[in-house]
Amino acid sequence: MKWAIPATLGTVLALGAIGPIIASDPPGGSDDRAATPKVRDLHWLAGHWRGTVDGGTWEASYPSPEGGVVVSANKELRDGKVVMIEFERFAKVAGKLTLIPYPFGKESEVAFTAERVDREARRAVFANPDHAFPQRITYHQTDPDRLHVKITGSRRGAPVTITLDLRRVRGADDD
Secondary structure, three states, rough: OOOOOOOHHHHHHHHOOOOOOOOOOOOOOOOOOOOOOOOOHHHHHHHHHEEEOOEEEEEEEOOOOOOOOOOEEEEEEEEEEEEEEEEEEEEOOOEEEEEEEEOOOOOOOOOEEEEEEOOOOEEEEEOOOOOOOOOOOEEEEEEOOEEEOOOOOOOEEEEEEEEEEEEOOOOOOOO
């Protein structure tokens, strides 16, 4: 299925549908740093974030990893209008911490497995080397109020990088 959508951040994850069995993190568990990354290791993503991308505004909201799943809600605004929505689900798939994007609300055929997660450094790298773009998505909280998201891969053989510099949004908008 080909989509006629603008070349924005949302289009980088406009990929299709996946249907694996999803399991949440079991309660308790080991703090072993060498252990398989857990959804709860992404606790630092929790919050509402906003920044710019390609002349538009990107907003992302991540709830706590409580219950072993994080489902984010994201939107891109241009000229005061929403041009893209996307959800992300971070969950265990076949025993591995996995990121599954839902561009325009549709579950993607392409999933990204946690390559490394560092709770203390507040950094997580998800990768799918078999996919052209994106191949790698890195989340890094550089301080309590800044989240960087770096999306890399290639298009038509050329390397492409999209970087979001998001800032924590305090309080709620009452629109």
